[in-house]
Amino acid sequence: MKKYSIISLFLIILSGLFTYINTNDTTTFNILGANITLYNALWIMLFLTTFYLISIIYFSIEKFKMFKIDRNLKKDKENILKNIENKILYKNQLLPIKELTSLEEIVEMIEGLKINPKESDLEFMNDILKLENGEVVDLKKYKLDKENPWVLKNIENKIKNGDKKAAIDALNSPLKDIAIEFLSKNADVKEILANDYPITKETILNNLDSDRLNELINKSNLTNKEYIEIAYEVYKKIENPEVVLELFKEKTVAYVYLLIEYEMIDKALELANEHDIKVFEYYLLLRKNGVKVDIKDYLDARI
Numbered sequence: 255m256k257k258y259s260i261i262s263l264f265l266i267i268l269s270g271l272f273t274y275i276n277t278n279d280t281t282t283f284n285i286l287g288a289n290i291t292l293y294n295a296l297w298i299m300l301f302l303t304t305f306y307l308i309s310i311i312y313f314s315i316e317k318f319k320m321f322k323i324d325r326n327l328k329k330d331k332e333n334i335l336k337n338i339e340n341k342i343l344y345k346n347q348l349l350p351i352k353e354l355t356s357l358e359e360i361v362e363m364i365e366g367l368k369i370n371p372k373e374s375d376l377e378f379m380n381d382i383l384k385l386e387n388g389e390v391v392d393l394k395k396y397k398l399d400k401e402n403p404w405v406l407k408n409i410e411n412k413i414k415n416g417d418k419k420a421a422i423d424a425l426n427s428p429l430k431d432i433a434i435e436f437l438s439k440n441a442d443v444k445e446i447l448a449n450d451y452p453i454t455k456e457t458i459l460n461n462l463d464s465d466r467l468n469e470l471i472n473k474s475n476l477t478n479k480e481y482i483e484i485a486y487e488v489y490k491k492i493e494n495p496e497v498v499l500e501l502f503k504e505k506t507v508a509y510v511y512l513l514i515e516y517e518m519i520d521k522a523l524e525l526a527n528e529h530d531i532k533v534f535e536y537y538l539l540l541r542k543n544g545v546k547v548d549i550k551d552y553l554d555a556r557i
Contacts, residue, residue, distance in 0.1 A: 262306045262336035326352040337361045455480040469503050481508035514549050
């Protein structure tokens with residue numbers, strides 16, 4: 255302000271002096287009913303001085319406003335930090351915020367170690383809200399890394415909304431399990447086998463009517479417990495024992511289980527001993543000695 259005043263005073267004097275040198279004329283103005291006659295140089299200096307005084311008043315008001323804003327910002331920073339602490343600690347007390355209202359919107363969404371997005375003037379927060387609600391959002395504008403949790407959440411939403419390509423692309427990502435679950439329910443057997451998608455128990459159970467069921471079973475790599483569970487569902491669905499047994503010929507434990515279901519106890523015992531299958535050891539001994547035990551009850555207790 256000091257430099258501005260010095261420069262302004264210099265320009266006012268210079269303008270008056272320049273006008274006086276070039277003309278000694280006077281001009282009369284009627285001001286509030288009074289005729290005032292002054293040299294043109296003085297009028298120039300008077301107008302410039304008036305402008306200077308008005309500008310000084312304006313700058314003073316603006317400086318006072320900036321002072322208040324700076325003071326409020328400093329206080330807001332302190333209050334926001336305290337509000338974040340209170341929200342994380344599940345305390346309801348929130349200190350007032352005067353300037354940083356957009357930041358306060360975010361603070362209000364914090365609860366403990368979670369954030370509960372709400373509709374706001376912040377575009378990114380609205381996009382997070384959409385993601386949390388299962389919607390698919392264009393995240394390219396944020397330039398996020400492909401491993402970013404919000405990018406993964408967006409891909410998860412795509413899969414859950416039926417995007418088969420997104421599921422295929424996610425097979426080698428942290429979303430592998432979700433992708434496999436989706437493909438096991440939505441991809442046909444031909445596609446599963448052609449692309450070497452991982453075959454889960456659900457994949458097989460969802461395709462029990464397929465004419466390539468045997469390929470699914472033989473190509474899968476599941477636990478004995480899962481094969482027994484699948485065999486039980488097939489046993490209930492298909493009436494022809496030969497067809498059912500043929501499906502599980504290469505899965506010995508499930509095959510022995512089916513022999514038991516079909517009351518082929520001697521053959522089941524022979525195979526169990528031959529392949530050292532311990533899971534049916536006590537059951538088969540009981541049956542051999544004439545004790546009637548339901549295989550399903552036995553498996554529920556053993557597996």
